[in-house]
Amino acid sequence: MAAASSSSPSPPTPQPSSVERTKGPTSLEKLVLREARGWSAEVHLYGGQVTSWKNDHGDELLFVSSKAIFKPPKAIRGGIPICFPQFGTQGNLEKHGFARNRLWVIDDNPPPLPVNTAIKTFADLILKPSEEDLKIWPHSEIRVEGLETLDYLDNLNEKERFTEQGDAIVFEAEVDKIYLDAPPKIAIIDHEKKRTYVLRKDGLPDTVVWNPWDKKSKNTQDLGDEEYKRMLCVEPAAVEKPITLKPGEEWKGRMELSAVPSSYCSGQLDPEKVLQD
Template sequence: MNCQTLLIDDAPAVRLQGAAGDTVTVLLRGAQVISWVDASGVERLYCSPASPLKGPQAVRGGVPVIFPQFAARGSLMRHGWARMRGWTLQPWDTSAPEPSVSLQLHNAVGDDPQWPHACVCTLTVSLLPNGLRMALTVENTGPASFSFHAALHTYLAVGDVAQTTLAGVLPEGAVLSLREPIDQIFEAVTGPLQLHSPLGLLRLEHAGFGDVVVWNPGPDAGLADLPPLGHTAFACVEAAAVMQPVALAPGAHWQGSQTLLSGL
């Protein structure tokens, strides 16, 4: 396993390289994956060139960790605070079956008065022979139960969203065209999903998450951190726990994962 820490545009990050030359790069701020280059040399994630990696705003692209609130479904900042905070890089686990890196975030009772719960979040990112797995674990370290939303808000590079389709979210095997703007939560999706785009096929698998969110803002969103034609280059397909929030008792933990597989 080849793993190094580095600065990218003044933002601390860690980069992991697999045996086949595939790489994954993760920012320490937000534990946000910003790049996955697969074994064939193709960049599979989209990260907006108009979004500074060092902040202070959230980075648009890669895989933001959404926790403990999804969008504006609560009183916290949009999509919660996990993607805005600094995470701590954990010691390398050389015994792991795949090259992996883990980052951890501790939240104390007083860190956010609007969410007074103690917890530990861990994101483990692993390079597979033909893919990438991201696993988010949440542990309740406080004395009271709490509920939360969570998602891995994955911006997938597609080359041209007008020529991209997604299978696995609609009933009876129907295929979803991503030609038009979309912002939709698909409930109780078991997967797997297949994303067909000019960059090739991606198989998407998830566990622990019950929902799938599909999003592309289209040409008229007017997002300041997205180039004028940026929306054409990606499709967000994210494993999520939104419609049924996760409830954790004291001492309990939950894990949700999303796996991206290429070249299949």
């Protein structure tokens, strides 16, 4: 009498890690990520949505409906959708926001992975907002750090004195402020360009921060209507206490501006290094 035996299928032979750009049955572009041990994933550029995740035995670990519609503007039913900037109907936008109904792009200059990570196969996708998206929230890609908790004079409010409350200065409307007794080093962080401008100053105690925003730009003859999105004034100055010299006295004011690459840190650009240099 022969003894019956069974065994589980052997895992596939290890292959080099890879990322392949291809198209699905409906011509939607997707990325196929393969890991050396046999695991794989598929990410559609439409919605930035993970639509497949398989283990080293080829078992599918995610559910995607057999009736899923892979055709814009319909969201893909299943996988891992990105619900942003709202969940469900908890807001004024379409259900679950717009991120899952937009085409994402591959970041040509992705931030480096941590040196101690075991991940070797990855793709970095970016959702670039359209002009219509920007109308939903007019937040800028720029933030200024180093002026937190300082007193400032608000030129838009008859130079009334206030204290800065935020952990950084961001721009969502017109800004025209004079920060008093500002530190000698200020970081201007450009998230979009992954760049930090470092401003160092000496002999100029105050700092002016100005952006005209949309209405004032349209009323300024020598400024383009949309150019406020590409400019920001951060100016060392001596405003509160004007420099007064007696005969024979000297005064020196100096500003140094440098630009250094910045990388993402938990989703934010980290200026601490440049501020501490």
